[in-house]
Structure formats: structure tokens, C-alpha cells
Amino acid sequence: MVRDGHGREHWRKTHIDIDRHIIIIDEPIGDSSAHDEESLNDYVSDLAVSSPLNTDKPLWEVHLLRPYNCILFRIHHALGDGISLMSMLLACCRRADDPDRRPTIESVGASKERGERERRWNRVVERGVKAVWLTVVFVVEFVMRSLWVRDRRTAVSGGAGVELWPRKLATAKFLLDDMKAVKNAVADATINDVLFGVISSGLSRYLDIRSPKALQDGLQLTGLAMVNLRKQPGLQDLSKLMDGNSSVQWGNKFGMMLLPIYYHQGGADPLQYVERSKAMIDRKKLSLEAHFSYKIGNFVMSCFGAKLASWLNYRIVCNTTFTISNVIGPREEITVVGNPAITMHMMSYAGRADMQIMVAKDIIPDPEVVAKCFEDALLDMKQAAEKAAASKS
Template sequence: MESEDQVLRSRKQLAMKPIRTKTENGEDGREDHLKKRHDHEVVEEEPLSPSARLFHEPNFNVYIIAIMGSKTKIQLDIVKANLEHTLLKHPRFSSLQVVDDRSGDMKWVRTKVDLEKHIRVPEVNPNMESGDQFVEDYVFNLSKTTIDKSQPMWDLHLLNVKTSDSEAVGIFRIHHSLGDGTSLISLLLACTRKISDPEALPTVPVKKKKKQEKSNSWWLWRCLVGLWWVWQLLWHTVVDVFMFMVTASFLKDTETPLKGPEGIESNPRRIIHRTVSLDDFKLVKNAMNTTINDVALGVTQAGLSRYLNRKYGEGKKAEEKSTETKNNLPKNVRLRSTLLINIRTSVGIQALADMMEKDTEVKWGNWIGYVLLPFTIGLRDDPLDYVREAKATIDRKKHSFEAIYTFFIAEFVLKLFGIKRASGLSHRIISHTTMCFSNLVGPLEEIGFYGHPMTYLAPSSYGQPHALMINFQSYINKMTIVLSVDESIIPDPYQLCDDVIDSLKVIKDAVIAKGLVKEDQNKN
């Protein structure tokens, strides 16, 4: 726990300028729609973006959950004091979403935030049998509820419960209309600081550009490769957009034990997580010249294949002797993940921190497009094939404007046919696929949430029409695997999680056995 001097110094460092919004002069009837904040600033309403409005439809009412483990007990007064000077400076977290009586549109209206209505600190039994089970059940029950629109649509739950990997747990719940997942997690990290340097923002790795040697022949080769690259880009985009439209119309994934029926978006979700070594991912990445994302997707494909082989083989003998050619899996399983891709240039943690500290404008909201990511389901005699197939899939998807085109298709449908049709389109796309998958890059060093050292960050969501969502979140030298499941469809999420983790071990062991890399060569 921080000393009183440290707390005061931290509060002083986090003092920020108010955000001002200019108003239009000479517009009739605007007085009723202008709100004064507690600091006497006059601010102007903003309409909700079409994408934000979409998340208020009954079949698309999605909430983002960010579970944070703390090394120390969480001090309520410190959290409250710092929220005033950080998160509440962001307009979306201090605004109501109000329906205009005249137009029927929804607008952001700034309001004074009462933190007592947003921070929940339940009483807990210090002698409880299992802190892990308590936290898990708490999140499960939380997924049965929603946030009332009479207040800004976020809350924070502080559980001073000792678990197997933390002394306390904080749970942020944020309605998806406030922003897309990547920006919200980045904003959350903008509220943290390095433990080694309390004034410094977290460091998140960025992809380094490879240096290329230039010569006379290089330019000609570059032009030829560029022409072929553009042709492939256009062709891949046409194919992907066509598949998007076909999926929206009729093409559904194979009915498997992982796919839920339509209408499950209102069901509660069991959210579990396991933390493994990030070095294992790096070992495979370096040995196979891939990315962490390739490895995460390959491990997931292997884990899902293992799980489904067991499910289809229930009641059969010698399940452990299954091979690539002899197993319980049906042929040609179509299993796809819906990826929501941030199509804006990444604003980054620094820009989001600046938004809360200065009068800067950062493009906010839900700037997301769809990507339909096919998973290869099948047993492989060579475990490294899972990673090779994943890399081929991701490389192919990177070489397409699918996300941008699907974003504009959704916007076009919304503006031309209205919110109901747009909601129906989005719902069909997601319900015709099997799951959600994401891999988020986290800080490279230990960080503190308002001075509380974090042990892990586990993001997920509920309210989506999928029975399964898998998130990978890195943090320092750890990788947290998070599963959000509908227990009526997937009653054994722990087994599924074990299958993913066991698959990582099998792939890592195969890398070492083939002599591709030594076990101690875990470079970044």
C-alpha cells in the first residue's frame, strides 16, 4: 500500500486540464440540450455514432469485461481520487446516452458523475472456501445484468478477495457503445503507470519495420512485386467481401458442440482464465519465424481440434490413439471466428492519455469492421502444422481490405435501411459463425492501476450471439488465456482451456524435439 505522501504526489501528477467543447451560436432550442458540468463548463451534445447505436439493439447488447488482478489489497479512496482526474476526463465516461424526444436519435450528454453509483465494493467472507470460485461466480452473475441508461454506462467492481494469483481483483464493465475493445483496453492502460517509474505510461511493443537494401535492380523488382501485390490485394478483397455477403445470406458454420443456436446472446457467460508463460510462445515464434499471433491461433486450432475429437468420440475406446487419418472428427468442418478489427490508425496509449490531460481530439467510437477467420479443424501428426496453417491464414487475411469494406457495408445498410436492418445483418453474420477470437498485446513491464501492482489482465465480453469467445492477453512475461462460454452449450470450459494449454506444450515440445531452437532461446 502506498504511503500518504506517495498518494498525494500521485494525485498531483494526475491533475489534468478540463476538456472544453465549443458550442454553436444562434441555434434555437439548444438551451435544453446543453448541460453544465460541476466545474461550470458548458458542453455540447454529440450524436451517438451509428455503430454505437447498434450496440443498444436487443440482439447486440454487448458489454466488455476487463478483469485485473492486484498484488495488494485495493484501496477504495485511492481509486476514487484518481478516477476523478483520469477516466472521468474522457467524455464518454462522463456522459449519458439520451434519446432525443423530437428526432428519436441518441445523443451523448455530459453529466456530473456520482462515483458511488459506479464503484461496487461487495462485502466478502474472509474465510471463504475458494476465492477463485467466488470471483468467477461474481463475474457470471454480473453477466446476467445490464447498466441502466440513467448513468454513464460503465462500472468498477472491487473485490478484496485473495485468489491463487492475486490479493484482490478489480472488474471493469463497460458497454460496447462507449468504444471498441482495442481502444477501451488502451484507455484502461492509459490510467496505469509503470511500477519502476510512477510517472511513465506502460510500454507496449510495436512491430519493427525491416530495413531493405536499395540498388538499381531493387527498384525494378520492387515495381513488379508491387503490381502482383496490388492484384492479389484486390482479388482477396473481392473474395472476402463475397464470402461476407454469402455468410450474411445463408452460409452457416457446421453444427458442432462449440456452436450455439440463435438467440443465446442474452444468456449469462462463464468467464475463466489461465496464465501461462509468454516465453513458450516466443520460443515457437522464433523457431518457426512467425508471430505471437500466429502461434496463438495455431495453439487455439490445436486445442479446439483436441476438444472436438474427444466430444465426437465420447463412448468410444482408444481416443488417445487418434491420428491425422484416424480420428473421431467429421470431415470438412466449417468453423470460423468473427474478428472485429479496429480500422482506424491505432491511437495508442499515449494519445489516449493526452486526451484525458489536454484539449486534444482523438477519433473515438466503434470504428470496427468484420473479418471472417476460418479455423482448420483436424488432428495433425506433426503439431507444428497447426502453426504453419495459422500463419498462412493470417497472412492471407492481412492481404485484404475485408475489414474496411465490411465496415462501410454495415454503415451503408444502417443509413439506407435503418438500425433494425443493420442490427439484423450484424447478428446474422455473427450467429452464422462459431466463435470470437482475439489476441491483444499488453505492457512489457509491471504496471500499477493507481498504485496497485497488477498481476494479470483478462479481457472478455458478454452479450454476443456466440457460445464461445477466446482472448489472449500478454503482460510482461505472461500470457493470459480467457474463455467466455455459454455453459448450456459448453458445460466443461476448464477442459477446453486445458486442451488449449496442453496443445501449447505439445507444439513447444515438438519444436525442441526437432532441434529448431534450444529451450533457453526465448528472445523477443
């Protein structure tokens, strides 16, 4: 990345010095008695704030952690969004059970029946009017959040400069079969509805631990979600992404959407979290909030430059409580050059979904407790779903 005489930054072609991009770690990280996953989480969380990528070289690195048989790809978001980068990564992988085949991707979108119902002509006008109204409401809220409206402070709220504070990382592990069981218990629900219900319930549980009876029931906590805006959902064909004339282009093609959740004290029906999340997400899907955020971001970037665009992004992150993104991963176990691949971040993979939770450790010193709250929330929902199914039979 270079800067011209007018102060504008842009990319230029350069020679790749591979030795500056490949980092090989031969010794165990930190405490030798620590679990491998804990050591890897510590390594990733340290990378997040301790050593930014140098701008005098292309903004990517590959870390080979030999003691853990692990490959870590560190890539700046300026080079592409999660869909672009994951599509590129999986193009390099093959199925563990069939090395000649590429991994397949499982859809987590709305069901076919639900989509067919929504296309009925007798609802077109109603949905059109509702979409316009919701778009106006949510866009106004988005603008207000970008400028001054913010969540009430809680035990999980950050502070000025929190993005530079030391980090900790923990992983919440879910079985997709458990999530599907909960999904089937709530009419027309999707996996994303279940996921957000788990987040809502899990954060309520954690806040009960950190500040019992200190918060008003129904308190809103706002999340900022990244939404893929490509016409084709899920991962993309790499050849089309790299084709400059293709309608499916490489880069960042996502919008942002505000997703509010509400704190509720213990004792509520676990499935109510999913029902509330579904109702909220359905309204969000009907609006054009994510498309608006993408268009306004492009407009500000083009007309006023990166500094103002970055400031607006920073403001909306500061005014919300958490951010979330997820990427659909392969259904099968995969290999990279014949070695098992370890998935990091929030994505589905081979029948499970792993949520990596990165926190500022001065604010949330125990992210493993947050992860346990999320896992317990899903298990309680699964039990409630099984009980509901048994009562109907």
C-alpha cells in the same frame, strides 16, 4: 442515452452520480472454498448476462472486490473499443518497478525483415492484383455469412438466444517466451499466427473429447475476429484520442474478419497448425475485408439505423462458431494507485498472455477443459519447435 421524437437514440451530457457507478463488494463471492480466480471468473460471467447496464446513466461501472484486492471495470462497447479503453486504463497506471514511468507496449506485428521484403518493388504489381482478388472473394464470403451461410453444427455450436444463456469463464495461461519459441520455428510467423494455431489445435482437441470420431477431418469452423483499423498499431496516446481535431479518434474503430480454422484429429504435426494459420492470416491481411466490414457497418448505421446494423451483426455472430479479440498489454507489471493490477480478458501482460474463454455453460459445461486443451496445444508446439531446432543444429 435518450430517445428523440423520431425514435433515434443519442447521448446527452448528464450529471454523474458516482454512487451509481461504484459497486463495492465486501464479502467473498459464492463458495468460500473456491479459488480466488474461479470466484472472480464466476462474478464476471454472471455480469455478462444477468444485469445489463442501465441506460438511464452513463454506461460504465467500477466494481471493487475487496476480498480479492481486485478492481473490475465494466464498460459498454458503445463507449469505445478495446484500444480506446485500454489506452485510457493504462494512462492511469504506472510501472511497478518505476512508479514515475508509464508502462510500455510490446509490438506483436510482423517482423521488420518481413515488412521490408513485402515492400520490394518487383512484387508491387503481383501483390496489388492478389489484394484485389482476395478482397472480392473475402467480401463476398462476408456478405454471405451475414445473411445465410453458417457453420455446420458441432458440440460447441450455439442456439437461438444463446447470448442470453448463463455463462462460465475459464482462463488459459501462456508464456510469451513459449509463443516466441514456436513463432521462431515457422518462417516469418507472428505471435498472432501462433495464437490462432493454438486455437485451431485446442478446439480440435476439445472436439475429440466431446465427440470422438464424429466429425469429418478438415471440417471448417469459422471464427469472427475484431481488427484494429487505426493507422498506428497498438495502444494510443490518450491526449490524441481525446482531441476532436486529431486523426486518432476516440470510439470504435475496428472491423471484422472471418478467420476459418479446420478440425483435425489427433496425431498431426503441432507446427502444421501454425503454418496453416499463418498462410490463412497472410491472405486475410492482404485483403481489405476488415475495412469493408467497418465501412458497410457505418453505412448501414447512418442510412438505416441501429436496428438493422444490430441485426446484421447478430446474424454474422450466429453464423460463425466463435469470436476472438486480443489487445496488446504492457510489458512490465503495473500498478493502479500503488496496488498490483490484475488483467482480465485476452491480452499480453508482463511476459504472459492470458486468454479468457467465456462460454454458454449449457453448451460447454467445462470451459476449464477447453483452456487446458489450448495450454497443452502450445506446449506440444513448443516441444516440436525445440525438436526441430535440435535437428538443425
